[in-house]
Amino acid sequence: xxxxxxxxxxxxxxxxxxxxxxxxxxxxxxxxxxxxxxxxxxxxxxxxxxxxxxxxxxxxxxxxxxxxxxxxxxxxxxxxxxxxxxxxxxxxxxxxxxxxxxxxxxxxxxxxxxxxxxxxxxxxxxxxxxxxxxxxxxxxxxxxxxxxxxxxxxxxxxxxxxxxxxxxxxxxxxxxxxxxxxxxxxxxxxxxxxxxxxxxxxxxxxxxxxxxxxxxxxxxxxxxxxxxxxxxxxxxxxxxxxxxxxxxxxxxxxxxxxxxxxxxxxxxxxxxxxxxxxxxxxxxxxxxxxxxxxxxxxxxxxxxxxxxxxxxxxxxxxxxxxxxxxxxxxxxxxxxxxxxxxxxxxxxxxxxxxxxxxxxxxxxxxxxxxxxxxxxxxxxxxxxxxxxxxxxxxxxxxxxxxxxxxxxxxxxxxxxxxxxxxxxxxxxxxxxxxxxxxxxxxxxxxxxxxxxxxxxxxxxxxxx
Ligand code: UD1
Ligand code: CA
Numbered sequence: 001x002x003x004x005x006x007x008x009x010x011x012x013x014x015x016x017x018x019x020x021x022x023x024x025x026x027x028x029x030x031x032x033x034x035x036x037x038x039x040x041x042x043x044x045x046x047x048x049x050x051x052x053x054x055x056x057x058x059x060x061x062x063x064x065x066x067x068x069x070x071x072x073x074x075x076x077x078x079x080x081x082x083x084x085x086x087x088x089x090x091x092x093x094x095x096x097x098x099x100x101x102x103x104x105x106x107x108x109x110x111x112x113x114x115x116x117x118x119x120x121x122x123x124x125x126x127x128x129x130x131x132x133x134x135x136x137x138x139x140x141x142x143x144x145x146x147x148x149x150x151x152x153x154x155x156x157x158x159x160x161x162x163x164x165x166x167x168x169x170x171x172x173x174x175x176x177x178x179x180x181x182x183x184x185x186x187x188x189x190x191x192x193x194x195x196x197x198x199x200x201x202x203x204x205x206x207x208x209x210x211x212x213x214x215x216x217x218x219x220x221x222x223x224x225x226x227x228x229x230x231x232x233x234x235x236x237x238x239x240x241x242x243x244x245x246x247x248x249x250x251x252x253x254x255x256x257x258x259x260x261x262x263x264x265x266x267x268x269x270x271x272x273x274x275x276x277x278x279x280x281x282x283x284x285x286x287x288x289x290x291x292x293x294x295x296x297x298x299x300x301x302x303x304x305x306x307x308x309x310x311x312x313x314x315x316x317x318x319x320x321x322x323x324x325x326x327x328x329x330x331x332x333x334x335x336x337x338x339x340x341x342x343x344x345x346x347x348x349x350x351x352x353x354x355x356x357x358x359x360x361x362x363x364x365x366x367x368x369x370x371x372x373x374x375x376x377x378x379x380x381x382x383x384x385x386x387x388x389x390x391x392x393x394x395x396x397x398x399x400x401x402x403x404x405x406x407x408x409x410x411x412x413x414x415x416x417x418x419x420x421x422x423x424x425x426x427x428x429x430x431x432x433x434x435x436x437x438x439x440x441x442x443x444x445x446x447x448x449x450x451x452x453x454x455x456x457x458x459x460x461x462x463x464x
Contacts, residue, residue, distance in 0.1 A: 001095050001096065002048075002093065002094040002095050002096070003043070003044055003048065003094060003095070003096045003097075003098065003116075004044070004048050004049075004050060004090075004091045004094035004096070004097050004098070004180075005040045005043060005044055005048060005049045005050070005097075005098045005099075005100060006050045006051075006052060006072070006083075006084060006087050006091060006097060006098070006099050006100070007033065007036050007037065007040060007049065007050070007051045007052065007069075007099075007100045007101070007102050008052050008080055008083045008084075008099065008100070008101050008102055008174075008201075009023040009033050009036075009051050009052055009053055009060060009102030009103075010052050010053050010054025010055055010057070010074040010077050010083055011023075011054070011055060011077055011102075011103075012055040012077065013025075013055075013103070013230070015230045015231050016230070016231060016232055016235075017232075018232070021055050021056040021059060021060055022102070022103055022229075023036075023060060023102035023103060024056075024059065024060060024063055025229070025232075025235055026239075027105060027229070027235055027236075027238050027239035027242055028239060028242040028243060028246070028266055028267035029266030029267060029268070029284055029285060030266070030267060030268070031063055031064070032102060032103055032105040032229065032235075033051065033060065033063070033064055033102045033105075034063070034064055034067070035105035035106070035267075036100050036101070036102055036104070036105055036107065037049065037051065037064055037067050037069055038067075039100070039107050039108060039109045039112065040069075040098075040100060040109075040112075041067065041069075042109035042112075043098070043109055043112055043113065043116075046067055046068035046069050046070075047068065047069075047070060048094070049067075049069040049070065050069070050070050050071070050072050050087055050090050050091060051064065051069050051070070051071050051072070051102070052071075052072045052073075052074050052083045052084075052086060052087055053071055053072070053073060053074070054073065054074040054075060054076070054077045054083075055077060057071075057073060070090065072086055072087045072090050073086065074086040078192070078198055078199055079192070079196070079198025079199040079200055079201070080101075080174075080198075080199070080200060080201035080202070081187065081190040081198070081199035081200050081201040081202075081203060081204065082190075082198070082199040083201070084097075084099065084183070084187060084201055085187055085188070085190075085199070088184055088187070091180060092180070092184075094180055095179070095180060095181075096116075096119070096177060096178065096179060096180060097177070097178045097180045097183060098112065098116065098175075098176070098177050098178075099174075099175065099176045099177075099178065099201070100112075100174075100175055101173075101174035101175060101228065103174075103228050103229050103230065104173060104174050104175060104226055104227070104228045104229075105229065105238060105242075106224060106225045106226070106227065106238055106241065106242060107173075107175060107225055107226060108225055111129070111220050111221070111225055111226075112129075112175070114218070115127060115129050115175070115177060115218045115220075116177055118150075118216070118218040119177040119216075119218070122150060122214065122216045123214065124177070124179070124213075124214045124215060124216045125178065125179045125182035125183070125208050125213035125214055125215060126176060126177070126178050126179075126182070126183070126204060126205060126208050126213070126214075126215045126216075127176065127177040127178075127215075127216050127217070127218055128142055128152060128155065128172055128173070128175075128176055128205065128215070128216070128217045128218070129173040129175040129176065129217075129218055129219075129220055129226060130142045130170045130171060130172060130173060130217045130218065130219050130220065130226075131170070131171055131173055131219060131220045131222075131223040131225070131226045132169045132170055132171070132219070132223060133171060133223035133224075133226075133227060134223070136168070136169055136170070136171045137158070138158050138230065139158060139171035139172060139228070140155045140156060140157045140158065140171065140172035140174075140202050141155065141156050141158075141161060141165055141168040141170060141171060141172065142155055142168075142170045142171065142172050142205075142217050143155070143156060143165065143168065144170070144217060150216040150217060150218075151214070151215065151216055152205055152209070152215045152216060152217045153205075153206070153209055153215075154205050154206040154209065155172045155202035155203070155205045155206070156168075157194065157195070157200065157202060159194075159195040160194065160195065170217070170219070171223075171226075172202060173220065173226035173228075174226075174228060175226065176201070176204075178204075182208060182211075182213050183204065185211075186204070186207050186208060186211055186213075187204065189207055190203050190204070190207070191203070224241050227241075240261075242267065243263075243264060243265055244260060244261065246265055246267055246269075247260040247263060247265055248260070250265070250271050253271075253273060254272075254273030254274055255271045255272070255273065255274075255275050255276075255277065256274075256275070256276045256277065257276075257277045258276070258277065258278050258279050259279040259280075262279045262280045263277055263279065263280065263281045263282070263283070264281075264282040264283070264284070265277075265282075265283045266283065266284045266285055266287070268285070268286055269283045269284070269285075269286075269287045269288070269289070270287075270288045270289065271283070271289045271293075272289060272290045272291030272292070272293070272308065273291050274291050274292045275289055275290070275291060275292060275293040275294070275295070276293070276294045276295070277295045278294075278295060278296045278297040279297050280297050280298050281295050281296075281297060281298070281299050281300075281301075282299075282300040282301065282302075283295070283301050284300070284301065284302040284303070285302045285303040286303050287301050287302060287303060287304050287305070287306075288304075288305045288306070289301075289306045289310075290306055290307045290308035290309070290310065290325075291308045291309075292308050292309045293306055293308065293309060293310045293311070293312070294310075294311050294312070295312045296311075296312060296313050296314045296330070296331070297314050297315075298314055298315045299312050299313075299314065299315060299316040299317070299318070299330070300316075300317050300318070301316075301318045301319075302318070302319045302320070303319060303320045304318045304319065304320065304321045304322065304323065304335070305321075305322045305323070306318075306322075306323045306327075307322075307323065307324045307325040307326075307327075307343075308325050308326075309325055309326045310323050310324075310325070310326065310327050310328075310329070311327070311328045311329065312329045312330055313328070313329065313330035313331040313333075314330060314331040314332070315330060315331050315332045316329050316330035316331065316332065316333045316334070316335065317333075317334050317335070318333075318335040318339075319335065319336055319337050320336075320337035320338065321335045321336070321337065321338065321339035321340065321341070321353075322339075322340050322341070323335070323339075323341045323345075324341060324342045324343045324344075324345070324360075325343050325344070326343055326344045327341050327342070327343070327344060327345040327346070327347070328345075328346045328347070329341070329346075329347045330347070330348070330349065331349050332349045332350055333347045333348065333349065333350070333351045333352070333353075334351070334352040334353070335347065335352075335353050336352065336353060336354035336355075337354065337355070338354060338355035338356075339353040339354065339355065339356050339357075339358075340356075340357045340358070341353070341358050342357075342358055342359045342360040342361075342362065342377065343360040343361070344360055344361045345358045345359075345360070345361065345362055345363070346362075346363040346364070346365055347363075347364055347365075348363075348364065348365035348366050349365075349366060349367070350366065350367045350368075351364050351365070351366065351367065351368045351369075351370070352368070352369045352370070352371075353369075353370045353371070353373075354370070354371040354372070355371060355372050355373075356370040356371060356372070356373045356374075356375070356387075357373070357374045357375060358370075358375045358379075359375060359376045359377030359378070359379070359402065360377040360378070361377050361378045362375050362376070362377055362378060362379040362380070362381070363379075363380050363381065364381035364385070365381075365383065366383035366384070367383050367384045368381055368383065368384065368385045368386065369385075369386045369387060370385075370387050370398075371387050371389040371390075371395075372387065372389040372395050372396065372397050372398065372414065373387045373389070373397065373398040373399075373400065373414075374397065374398070374399050374400070375400040375404075376400060376401045376402035376403070376404065376420065377402050377403075378402055378403045379400055379401070379402060379403060379404040379405075379406070380404070380405050380406065381400075381406045382405075382406050382407045382408035382409070382410065382426065383408040383409070384408050384409040384410075385406050385408070385409070385410045385411075385412070386410075386411045386412070387412050387414060388411055388412065388413045388414060389414045395414075396414035396415040396416075397414055397415055398412050398414045398415070398416050398418075399416070399417045399418065400412075400418040401418060401419050401420035401421070401422070401436065402420045402421070403420055403421045404418055404419075404420065404421065404422055404423075404424070405422075405423045405424065406418070406424045407423070407424050407425050407426030407427065407428065408426045408427070409426055409427045410424050410425075410426065410427065410428045410429070410430060410442075411428070411429045411430070412424075412430050413429065413430065413431045416430060416431070416432070416433060416434075417433045417434070418430070418433070418434045418440075419433075419434055419435045419436035419437065419438065420436045420437070421436055421437050422434045422435065422436060422437060422438045422439070422440065423438070423439045423440070424439075424440050424441075424442075425439065425440065425441035425442070425443065427443045428440060428441055428442035428443050429442045429443065430442050
């Protein structure tokens with residue numbers, strides 16, 4: 001038995017009123033289509049998955065090409081039935097075709113597998129995955145021959161419902177299994193005689209029944225899983241549902257999340273046990289957080305890896321960086337791409353790092369910019385220190401050794417090398433390399449004029 005999966009993703013998404021193709025809108029930090037492909041890839045190999053693309057096809061393909069799925073072009077979007085007609089040649093060699101919708105992203109592989117089992121058990125020509133959501137408004141309704149029996153007589157789209165059918169609570173999820181031979185024996189009989197003048201895949205139910213084929217419905221356990229996203233508001237409902245589900249999964253694995261409804265955690269993020277996440281935190285992209293960390297409120301962490309026991313205080317922005325065990329960051333620190341903060345490093349308030357390595361135990365506690373810098377271990381960077389890494393055209397490196405003490409308000413003009421255990425006097429502008437164990441002072445000597453204020457200050461002149 002050969003099984004293919006077709007994902008309908010060619011539509012424009014007119015109801016979104018957006019320039020971006022619908023299936024590339026994101027929930028849980030990833031495009032709708034990427035979620036559907038991920039579920040499909042749990043069922044069959046990528047080469048047996050066919051994404052049907054059309055509106056902005058190149059953009060959609062580029063966004064998911066890395067998954068290895070195949071693509072079918074539906075150049076003109078003449079409805080869901082037409083989409084499957086376009087896939088006919090690609091899926092001809094398969095016995096069974098599972099159809100997924102690119103805008104029904106919460107579907108779980110377990111549910112698909114259960115539906116497929118039912119499809120085979122019922123020896124059906126078409127099996128429709130259905131659900132009974134709180135509000136069925138806007139969805140096609142599945143009409144069963146007799147209540148509670150699996151047999152279906154038709155799917156009726158919202159606009160074609162009779163007043164009596166409007167009360168029908170069971171919706172069509174837009175997910176189907178077909179015996180390919182029955183499907184393609186009759187798919188050309190679809191007619192565009194409906195409100196949108198399109199070929200509806202849903203009409204296959206009635207068509208197959210008229211041809212004495214078996215059409216059945218399998219009800220999903222939870223309606224949330226099969227909700228579609230036709231408007232931005234609906235999409236944000238799905239986003240919230242997905243995020244609360246992942247937050248609950250993390251909590252089940254020992255993570256404490258205060259006020260989980262306020263945190264934004266993308267679906268690929270991992271967090272270790274006994275880590276505490278405070279309200280209004282965002283953990284995005286491929287972020288990985290270890291055990292026993294604490295992420296305080298209003299921090300936004302994207303594509304970063306944090307080891308165990310890291311403390312991120314309030315209001316930090318951490319992007320594409322790694323932070324080692326026991327480091328303390330913030331409050332209000334900006335850890336920019338390419339930062340590698342070692343074991344026990346302290347990066348304090350209003351400190352910005354970019355492509356900066358800091359060795360174990362080094363500290364930059366206040367008001368500092370460290371860009372294109374390599375700093376050894378046990379080094380103290382005083383308040384207000386700046387690495388001058390940019391001359392307006394090129395970027396240069398600052399190399400600071402182990403056990404260095406950089407006095408406050410120093411500017412280190414790169415390229416420059418500061419040797420191990422050396423001292424930089426506060427307020428220095430350092431333009432030449434500093435050898436190991438040296439003291440470097442780069443500032444004007446202090447001049448003190450005794451009694452000066454009594455006779456020379458502008459205020460005295462005024463009195464005279
Ligand atoms: C569809 C179903 C409806 C069901 C609902 C579930 C039809 C006619 N109706 O309605 O019964 O309750 O899904 O969410 O199928 N697409 C193409 N090519 C096209 C048209 C659409 O690939 O020519 C794709 C869209 O990109 C989308 C999916 O098919 O991913 C569904 O299309 P959409 O227009 O959203 O259908 P609904 O009106 O939601
Ligand atoms: Ca839809």
